[in-house]
Amino acid sequence: MKNKKYGILLLGSLAITVTLSISACGNKTLNAQKDTKAAEVTEEAAQKESAQTEGTYSENADSKVTSVANEKETSEVPMLKLPEGITGMKAETKPFKELRDLIIEDMEVPEEYYETTHYFYNYIDLNDDGKDEIFVMVTGPYTSGSGGSSALLLSENGGKLHVVQEFTLINEPIVVSDKLDNGYHELIVPYYNETKAQFSVLKYKNGAYPNVPDGEIINSLEGVKGKAIIANDRINEVQAGIMGLNLSEE
Template sequence: MKNAFLIAFAVLMFCGCQNKEKTQSNIIKTIAEDTLSKTAAGTADVSNAPAKDDKTVGLIRKQLNVLLKKDLPVMTKENRFFYYEAFDLNNDKKDEYFIGFSNSYFCGSGGCSGYILNNDGSVINSFTITDFPIYITTSSTEKFYDLIFENGGKFYIVKMKDGKYPSNPSVKQELTGRAPKENTKVLDIEGKKLEKYSF
């Protein structure tokens, strides 16, 4: 009788465990299917997903906290984010970093501001009143590619001079027409849907 009771108890426990595992498996499967369908449809909410954090992002964050030290106390959390793209501007096999912003603290009716940093995080220069994207041409000056900035629907060619690009592109040579299509775009914030990072 005691053995029969133990066998019956073991069978019940085994069945209960299997049902529990099956239920958990079904829940996980349902969540995964829901997430996949929302991701494919572009309706998944990834606003709380952690941003990719790599060495470059850390370097840029550190530099922005130094460059904007006086601004930080008055900036809101919503204004403390940036976009970046890497490009080797001088063919030294090391990327430089274009840093852009797209919020009310850094942008106004004249455009937005940003930075170009060397691979080690040092500042090549800051720029003001530009619309994104920025175009990198195939021509160069002082071993750095010339850039094309857009401001107010007009395009301006910006060239390196004495180790810096000018900070206000609208005072430089205006191009007629549109930026040539063969130029590389960087900081195409709207077109590429670049990832944003907090600092």
């Protein structure tokens, strides 16, 4: 992916983190809002937190120990509350070297941004063929902007990862609807238009999902059934100093 594709993302402040806070109401509607405190998280604070985290391990600490610690920290912040009819799962906590390397190559991330670029991924079977795809959202000053973050849909063939599709303006959680179009589950993602929280329904057509602004716009998730991936409560995780996996981890 060439840098010019990120032009729309880089217009936002380098410190902006766009998040979605979700609560389940009795009438099954979804209340979504941007968290203003998350926008105040600066690159300097992120680097400081990273340094503190590194200090808790010795230089020779095994990566498995780090993975366990990441999982424990993340588990301390509950998953987002989702509307009735939608189950959810948080992003994986184990560093994935091949995925990390692919992100760097495809998005052409400069080395100086490794520490402040974080990725969140889940396995999900989008076409019910019995094989999981990988959906990964990549956040940070190089890959995110005021409208959302970059993401990749990947397949695994012959033991190697392959990019199926690239996305921009992605916010979490991503709802994988029970409904299918042309053999693929619909994806429903939070979409902010002039600060109004809406959702964009991405229906698979002609071999790909549409761009987020080109999806069918809906105002709530009422009546939607499916599974939400990357359903982390990013607002509270960031406030707790949990930033996710970063590209400096192999």
